[in-house]
Amino acid sequence: MAENKNSGGTVLKGAVIFNPVLIQLAGLCLVAAASSDVITALVFSVVFMADTLICCFTASLLLKKIPRWLRVAFYLIIGSAVIYPVARASEITGISLNPRMQMYLPLLALNSVTSVHCEQYAVKHSVGKAVEDAFAVSVGFGAVMMILGMIREVLGNGTFAGLDIGITVKLSGLLMPFGAFIVLGYLAMALKWYINKYRPEYNEQTAMRIRRTKVSLRKGKIYEPEESSDDSASSEPDEPQEEGITEMEFLFGNEPEELEIFTEFWLPGEVDAQEVVSDMENMSKEHEQFNRETEQRVEEMFTSLEDSFNFEDLDAVELKPEEEPHTENIFGEDFEFDDDEDGKGEDE
Amino acid sequence: MNLFGDLMITALYTAFFQNLVLSFAYGTSEAVRVSLKPRSFGLFTVMISGFAVVTAAICHPLDRLPRVSALTDSMHALVYAAVLAGVYLVAAIILKVIFRASDHFLTNLGIAALNTLVLAIPFINRRSAYSFPASLGSGLGAGVAFVVAAALLAAGVHKLSENKEIPQVFRGTPVTFLYISLLSLGFAAFSGNSVFS
Numbered sequence: 001m002a003e004n005k006n007s008g009g010t011v012l013k014g015a016v017i018f019n020p021v022l023i024q025l026a027g028l029c030l031v032a033a034a035s036s037d038v039i040t041a042l043v044f045s046v047v048f049m050a051d052t053l054i055c056c057f058t059a060s061l062l063l064k065k066i067p068r069w070l071r072v073a074f075y076l077i078i079g080s081a082v083i084y085p086v087a088r089a090s091e092i093t094g095i096s097l098n099p100r101m102q103m104y105l106p107l108l109a110l111n112s113v114t115s116v117h118c119e120q121y122a123v124k125h126s127v128g129k130a131v132e133d134a135f136a137v138s139v140g141f142g143a144v145m146m147i148l149g150m151i152r153e154v155l156g157n158g159t160f161a162g163l164d165i166g167i168t169v170k171l172s173g174l175l176m177p178f179g180a181f182i183v184l185g186y187l188a189m190a191l192k193w194y195i196n197k198y199r200p201e202y203n204e205q206t207a208m209r210i211r212r213t214k215v216s217l218r219k220g221k222i223y224e225p226e227e228s229s230d231d232s233a234s235s236e237p238d239e240p241q242e243e244g245i246t247e248m249e250f251l252f253g254n255e256p257e258e259l260e261i262f263t264e265f266w267l268p269g270e271v272d273a274q275e276v277v278s279d280m281e282n283m284s285k286e287h288e289q290f291n292r293e294t295e296q297r298v299e300e301m302f303t304s305l306e307d308s309f310n311f312e313d314l315d316a317v318e319l320k321p322e323e324e325p326h327t328e329n330i331f332g333e334d335f336e337f338d339d340d341e342d343g344k345g346e347d348e
Numbered sequence: 349m350n351l352f353g354d355l356m357i358t359a360l361y362t363a364f365f366q367n368l369v370l371s372f373a374y375g376t377s378e379a380v381r382v383s384l385k386p387r388s389f390g391l392f393t394v395m396i397s398g399f400a401v402v403t404a405a406i407c408h409p410l411d412r413l414p415r416v417s418a419l420t421d422s423m424h425a426l427v428y429a430a431v432l433a434g435v436y437l438v439a440a441i442i443l444k445v446i447f448r449a450s451d452h453f454l455t456n457l458g459i460a461a462l463n464t465l466v467l468a469i470p471f472i473n474r475r476s477a478y479s480f481p482a483s484l485g486s487g488l489g490a491g492v493a494f495v496v497a498a499a500l501l502a503a504g505v506h507k508l509s510e511n512k513e514i515p516q517v518f519r520g521t522p523v524t525f526l527y528i529s530l531l532s533l534g535f536a537a538f539s540g541n542s543v544f545s
Contacts (some may be wrong), residue, residue: 025380025521029464032373069440069454072462073433080429087422103471106425107464112377115462177373178536181529189522196517208509208520 014136017195017202020113021144022188027113031145032180034104038161041149043086043221044101044108045142051082052114052134052141060130064123075118079109113141144187151183355485360480362489368465368472371535375465378527379494383440383501387458392498395460397491400469404429404487405499407470408480428470436461465490500531 020026030048035041055078062073086103117137122130154160156174158167172180195202350513367372403535407428410416416427440457449457458464469490473483495515504527508514514523 023521025524026377028376028380029373031374067451067454069444069451070437070456071439072455072458073437076429076433076462080426084422084426085424088420091420091422097422102421103468103475105430106422106471107374108469109429110462110464110467112463134458173536174534176532176536176539177371178529180373181525181532185518185522185525185529188520189517192520192522193517279428 005015011130011136011139012204014133015140015143015190017199017206019140019144019191020117020137021141022191023206024113024116026116027111027141028184030104030108030111031141031148031184033144034101034272035148035180036101036175037153037157037159038146038149040101041145044105045138045145047083047086047105047108048111048113048141048145049135049138051079051108051111052117052138053131054082055114055118056130056134057127059118060125060127065120066167068119071119071123072115075115076109079111079114080106083109119329142221144184147182147187148183152179224303353480354479354481355488358482358485359492362486363496365535365538367497367535368490369466369493370500370528370532371539372468373470373532375463375494376497378459378463378465380524380528382494383458383498383505386502389495389498389502391456392460393491393495395457395491396463396466396494397488399432399439399466400463400487400490401430402435402440402487403432403466404469404473404483405480406435408473408478408483411474412504413472424474425471429466431470432461432467436539465494469518490525497531501528504531527529 018024021028023033026344027048030044034044055075058074058078059071063074066074083106090105117133121133125133150160152174154165155166155171156179158170159165171179174183192206195206362368366372369376369379382388410427410431411424416424419427436458439461440449440454443457444454469483469487472478473486476486478480478486505524508519508523508527518526
C-alpha cells in the first residue's frame with residue numbers, strides 16, 4: 001500500500017510537478033507542431049508513450065554499459081522501429097492523420113523527452129523505476145498534448161474531434177506554432193501558480209535556474225555571486241559587504257572591474273554530472289588565468305614604481321652638517337642679551 | 349553559378365525567411381538548451397549544418413533511385429532515420445578513434461546530429477522537390493537557422509531573467525514560452541497566413 005502511494009507520488013511528480021514540456025521545455029517540436037487537433041494529439045500521445053516506455057525499458061535493461069554517445073543512436077533506431085508500424089498501419093487502413101502532421105510522426109523517434117529521460121534516469125536506475133518514470137513522463141506529455149489540441153482545435157478551427165461546434169470567429173493563428181507557444185506559456189503559468197500555492201516545497205527545484213559566475217573586483221573585494229533562481233537573480237552583483245580601503249583597492253583603485261567568466265542557465269532536471277565537472281574544470285582554469293593576470297598587474301605596478309623613482313638621485317644628495325640656528329638682533333648690534341632675567345646678579 | 353545561386357538562395361530562405369526552428373518548431377527544445385549555454389553556439393552551428401548537409405547529400409540521390417522512390421512514406425522515414433544514424437555513427441567513430449574526442453564532445457555531437465531539425469531536412473527537401481544544390485542549401489540554412497534562433501533566445505531569456513516587473517507566476521518557463529511565441533509570430537509573418545478567419 002505504501003509502495004503504491006509512493007508510486008503514485010512518483011507519477012504525480014513526473015507528470016505534473018516536473019512536467020517534461022511545461023517545466024523542462026522538452027519535446028517542443030512535436031507539442032507545438034502536432035497538437036493542432038485532438039485526434040492527432042491523441043495518436044501522438046499514444047505513440048509517444050509506447051516509444052518512451054520501450055526506450056526507457058531497453059536503456060535500463062541493456063544499454064547501461066554502452067557509452068552515452070553510442071546509446072543515443074540506439075534511441076533513434078528503437079524509436080523508428082516503434083513508429084514504423086503505426087505509420088504503416090495509417091497508410092494501409094487509409095485512416096490518415098492531418099496531412100500536415102504526417103511528416104511529424106517519424107520525428108517522434110528523435111524527441112528530446114525520451115532521450116533526456118533515458119539518459120538522466122533510465123540508465124541509472126532499475127528497470128521498474130525506469131518504466132515508472134517513463135510512464136509518468138508520457139502521462140505528462142500526453143496531458144499537455146491533449147489540452148493543447150483541444151484549445152487549438154476549438155478556438156482555431158471551430159471544431160472538436162472533427163465535429164463542428166458552431167464557433168464563427170476562428171483564431172486560425174492558434175493552429176500555427178506560435179499559437180501553441182502562447183497557449184503553452186499560459187499553461188506553464190497555471191502550473192507554476194499551482195506549485196507556488198499547493199506545492200511550495202518544489203518551488204525552488206522547478207524554477208529555471210541561473211548560475212552566474214562573474215568574478216568581480218569591486219572596492220577591493222573579489223567575490224562570486226552565488227547560484228540563484230531567476231526569481232531572485234539580478235544581473236548586477238550585490239554590493240560587497242565590507243567596505244573601506246583594502247590592499248586590493250589601494251593597488252587597483254576604486255573603479256569596479258569585472259571579469260565575466262560565463263553565465264549559464266539550467267533547466268530543472270537538466271543537470272548533467274559530466275557537464276558540471278567539465279564546467280568546474282573550465283572555471284578553475286579561468287580562475288587560474290585571473291590570478292595570473294592579477295599577479296602580473298601587481299608586478300607591473302611595482303616595476304613602474306621602481307622606474308619612476310630614481311635611486312641614483314638619492315645617492316647624489318649630500319647631507320650637510322647641522323648649522324647653528326640664526327637669530328636676528330632687533331635691538332641693534334651693540335645690545336647684548338642679559339641672560340640674568342631677574343637682574344639678581346646686578347644687584348649683588 | 350546557377351547551382352551556387354540555388355544553394356545560397358535556399359540557405360538564406362531556410363535560415364531567415366522561413367526559419368525552421370522558429371516558424372515550424374523543428375529542434376526548438378535543443379535551441380532552447382543551446383541558448384542557455386552561449387559558449388557552444390559556434391560548435392552547434394557547425395555540427396548541425398554539417399550533419400544536415402551530409403544527410404541531405406546522401407538522401408537526395410537515394411530518393412532518385414527507382415527502388416527507393418517507389419517506397420511508401422513510412423519506409424522513406426525509415427531510410428532517412430537509418431542514413432542519419434549511419435552518418436552520426438561514422439562521424440562519432442572517426443572523431444573517437446582518430447581525433448581522440450572526449451565523451452563530452454561526443455555527447456554534444458549526438459545532440460547536434462540526432463534532433464528533429466536534422467531529420468526534418470530530407471523530408472522537406474523531398475516534399476519541396478528541391479534540386480541537389482538546393483538540398484545542400486537547405487541543410488546549410490538549417491544550421492544558420494538554428495544559431496539565429498538560439499542567439500535570439502539567449503538574448504531574450506537573459507533580459508527576461510533580469511526584468512523584475514514580470515509577475516511572479518510568469519517568471520521562468522512561462523515568459524520564455526511567450527517570448528518564443530513572439531519570435532515565432534515574427535517569422536510567421538513571412539508565411540502570409542492569416543491570424544484570424
